Amino acid sequence: MAVITAEPKAAAAEIPHRRVHHDAKWWFYAIGKAIAGIVFILAALLPLAWMVVAGFKSKTEVLQTPFQFFPEVWKWENYAQILADPTFVRTMAWTFGGAVLFTLLALTVNSLAAYAFARLDFRFKRTLWVLVITTMFIPGMTILLTSFIVVTRLSMLDTLAVLVIPGAASAGTIFFIRQFYLSIPASLEEAAMLDGCGRFQIFVRLFLPLSKPPFVVMGITAFLAYWNSYVWPILTITTPERYVVQQYLATFRSERATELGLLMAGSTLAAAPVVILFLIFQRQIIGNIKMAGLK
Template identity: 50%
Template sequence: MNKTSKKIEKVVFSIIALIIAFLAIFPLIWMALASFKTKKEIFAVPLKIFPEKFTLDNFAVIFGDKSVSFVRSLCVTFIVAVIAVFLSLLINMMAGYVFARMNFHFKKFLWVYCIISMYIPGMTIQLTSFLVVHRLGMLDTLAVLILPGVVSGYNIFFFRQFFLNMPLSLEEAAMIDGAGRLRIFFNIFVPLTKGPMVVLGAGTFIGYWNSFIWPSMTITQPRYMQIMQIIRSMRSVYSTNFGAVMAGTSIAVIPPIILFFIFQKQIVEGVVLSGIK
């Protein structure tokens, strides 16, 4: 293939990539601009991308609603997601380490159970989970939002496969120096697992941030309501303030976007590394 053909191929690939990127980003752009429009402008035909006059009325609606606090909901959702990420990484990483490096009774049985759990849709066990947390008296608490989704078969599998590719010499050298299992795990394995931690941590954060069905089943008190519940409450059977919905959703997507830009390099490296492993 000559240089001209390579240049043409590169240009065509770049154009296709730009078109795909535009199609992916355009709904977010339109949503953000719609939050500054009136209801009439949102449903205008033909479609208007930019509002005739930027208005903050929609933001005044979501921040001025005294029945529910949008800011408090943002804070509670963020706290729940951060705690869930910490617990999820700690528990699943330790479980992955145990499956990769230690031998114990029923190891194969538990590993098969872990693999099977990856193929069970979460929706199919939500009713059972609800009955469990109801009997434990966990409804309308932060614990019911955090604990049920902390353990993940996929995350355990991911960490186990990563740890299996680490040389045994690292462990053996540490054991010769008198290090125990916990010290080896926290001082050697955890620092080498930053890539997978960022990838799985980001996925866990977004999963908790976007959670709607489970909080709707277990939370009724306004002080614990998640951000998606608040946005959904802006809709009713007879009418919907689409401008306020767009404004609330535009604010809700900001934290995940910031998270991606902060850890963009680590996320890409983690995905590439997991593919190599």
């Protein structure tokens, strides 16, 4: 009888030990996860923070050795001087207007194509869909020369149209929006047809109001693609008044290479709209990423 009662007591004595071991393992995992998160955040934000701080440095402090993160004297006039430059302000406004126009055109064209592939039945639908998807695997650089020849023959060089129209249609955007449209119940579309709505009315009144999640992600993607474009603009735009912001910064660096503090200030202001855009729509972006992960 003594042996029988001793085994439960021994097992009961091991339970606190196991619990302590489990708690220690959990704390070790939590601390490791926190450290990895901090390292990742610092690695992502350090270049941006350095660019912002470098905008307050003098000409010689930006690349001085030994490296010094903060300036000895904060030169606030760098930002004031770049903002007082009418060329920079005009370039920012021109680029922002073109990015908004490009985003609206991209969402319009790609959402219409996505609705057609998701909901309509027509001849050669599968063949056309395969052709559209295939373009996703063609690098943009491989068609750069042929695209330049096309826009040259269309007399689109050195215009806003050459920056907005050629890249508006995107197979990736069509695929993303199409997958979202496929998840919308067909009963909603059938009810709209019973009410006398045509295909275009169904798209405008039913699908567009429900398209905010994919439109936010794809809209920001299109905006960033236009804002950060460099290779295509330098091939097609030659008038300084029509330069996009990346062209302006590249020209500024080549012509005024010694004024690195001023260049960092301009780069910071050029990155500001992108950062602000992300801060405004960060909840929608994270929510859409979680939704895509669940699907």
